[in-house]
Amino acid sequence: MVLQIIVNGIVAGALYVLSGLSFGLIYTSTGVFHFANVAAYTIGGFVFFQMSVVWGLPFPLALAIGLAAASVLGILIEWICYKPLREQQASSLQIFLTSIGVTFVLQNIYLLIWRSDPRVVPVFESLLDGRQIGPVRVTHLQFVIIGVVAALWGILHLFMTRTRTGKAIRAFAADPDVAALMGIDTRRLRIIVFAIGSALIAAVAQLQIMDLGIDMTSGFDVVIIGTIAALLGGRWGITGIALVSLLIGIIENAGMIMLAVQWKYIILFGLVIILLYLRPKAIFGTKDR
Amino acid sequence: MLLELKEIEAGYGKKSVLFGLSMNVKEGQMMALVGPNGAGKTTTLRVIAGQIHPNRGSVLFRGKDISQMMPHLVAQNGVSLVPQGSRVFTSLTVYENLEMGGFQIKDSNEFRESLEGIYRLFPVLEERKSQWAGTLSGGEQQMLAIGRGLMSRPKLLLLDEPSTGLAPKVLHELMKTIVAVKEKMNTSILIVEQNVNEVLKVADEAYVMKLGRIVCYEQCAETLLYDDKLRKAYLS
Numbered sequence: 382m383v384l385q386i387i388v389n390g391i392v393a394g395a396l397y398v399l400s401g402l403s404f405g406l407i408y409t410s411t412g413v414f415h416f417a418n419v420a421a422y423t424i425g426g427f428v429f430f431q432m433s434v435v436w437g438l439p440f441p442l443a444l445a446i447g448l449a450a451a452s453v454l455g456i457l458i459e460w461i462c463y464k465p466l467r468e469q470q471a472s473s474l475q476i477f478l479t480s481i482g483v484t485f486v487l488q489n490i491y492l493l494i495w496r497s498d499p500r501v502v503p504v505f506e507s508l509l510d511g512r513q514i515g516p517v518r519v520t521h522l523q524f525v526i527i528g529v530v531a532a533l534w535g536i537l538h539l540f541m542t543r544t545r546t547g548k549a550i551r552a553f554a555a556d557p558d559v560a561a562l563m564g565i566d567t568r569r570l571r572i573i574v575f576a577i578g579s580a581l582i583a584a585v586a587q588l589q590i591m592d593l594g595i596d597m598t599s600g601f602d603v604v605i606i607g608t609i610a611a612l613l614g615g616r617w618g619i620t621g622i623a624l625v626s627l628l629i630g631i632i633e634n635a636g637m638i639m640l641a642v643q644w645k646y647i648i649l650f651g652l653v654i655i656l657l658y659l660r661p662k663a664i665f666g667t668k669d670r
Numbered sequence: 671m672l673l674e675l676k677e678i679e680a681g682y683g684k685k686s687v688l689f690g691l692s693m694n695v696k697e698g699q700m701m702a703l704v705g706p707n708g709a710g711k712t713t714t715l716r717v718i719a720g721q722i723h724p725n726r727g728s729v730l731f732r733g734k735d736i737s738q739m740m741p742h743l744v745a746q747n748g749v750s751l752v753p754q755g756s757r758v759f760t761s762l763t764v765y766e767n768l769e770m771g772g773f774q775i776k777d778s779n780e781f782r783e784s785l786e787g788i789y790r791l792f793p794v795l796e797e798r799k800s801q802w803a804g805t806l807s808g809g810e811q812q813m814l815a816i817g818r819g820l821m822s823r824p825k826l827l828l829l830d831e832p833s834t835g836l837a838p839k840v841l842h843e844l845m846k847t848i849v850a851v852k853e854k855m856n857t858s859i860l861i862v863e864q865n866v867n868e869v870l871k872v873a874d875e876a877y878v879m880k881l882g883r884i885v886c887y888e889q890c891a892e893t894l895l896y897d898d899k900l901r902k903a904y905l906s
Binding site: 545548549551552554555556558559560561562563564565566567 | 719721740741742745746750751753757759760761762766767769770771773774818819822
């Protein structure tokens, strides 16, 4: 029983890992509190559904189009909404409020197009079959989810530590003005960051729509929890975000058995408030060093 | 002429800092820019590097007007600014910092040569190459910042108060290295420095700035140490 809870928690947490990495990547490098990631989540999932189920495109193609749609949306939000504000020296609060506004505008446009019914993209029967490992039951799809998340985590890690562009993103996160002095085109980096970040959150939507299904509100849940995980774990980098996300997933699953679901956000935000109260600079400490 | 500033007027928002500043830097020269606090020395360097676009006037670098260029393009044209307080990328390793300094170099042999040149200049950076830059001492961070600024082999190196936070002995060594950079790497230097004694001894020529204007130009920087023009600028 306890083991089963932990396994389910890891699967749920694995999806939060991607959400946390998405938010963390965008926030640490561009400084934008990108709440509108919710809109990238929804479009990633629903375009995948549209392509695969409604129009019958092959599975991999539908996945790729969904990811691309989310990336393009992320880039457009940066270009149309954040860039003009930044050029007028808007505060980060103003940019955050804009981000929330954009989220609701886009979510309502989606509602007009797709309505509010939950959607599931059906997968092969065999993926839903499970495997009994001792006392724990894991479906094949859950293995796929964990595998995909682990692979994306690894790729992102290698990208940030081994490639020129990845290192430039880290330099940009540490000091954007000085990064420009190195001859680095920081406008290009922002676009790359929004493209990658939006694709990561869209991948969460695509995994979830194959597993339990999603609706118009699912993105809020995932993005908020990913944001909390990134805020709590961000000071230890990609690994910190991943560990905190997994932990939240496990606590959430354990909590649902002992407490009512409504307690989830009370506990999570309680943790954030306590942390902020004790160490106001604890969040993304790298910026203050 | 390598660099020509003509009648520059610039500032931050509505606050003007430079009022018709003109100055020149020749090829192969180490030019000192000195003056009291608030004279606009840092602002001058930031205008050259493209971080501030002047409201009037022009910045000619090798004959081309770069005054309205984005900072990364100015850097790609061969101007490298080492900002005040070193500002190394603390969350990157020493090696990665140097890599970023050489971001524009596409050829891997050229990159390696540049890197070896920096390691010869500052051997301590090679010893610490895999350490986080944030763990270096103040003097080492300043060396890293200068090394990073030199990785791209700039035609013009702008140094903003490299002495900040350094012990006198370390500063003396650093000045010697800067002179070596000028001579060996064929890089011209424009240096802003509070520590007037050290910098005027090694610079070729000097400008004295006050309240956004050049008030004095001296072809032999060291003579400024012995006459009262400089003192006047600081006192009155």
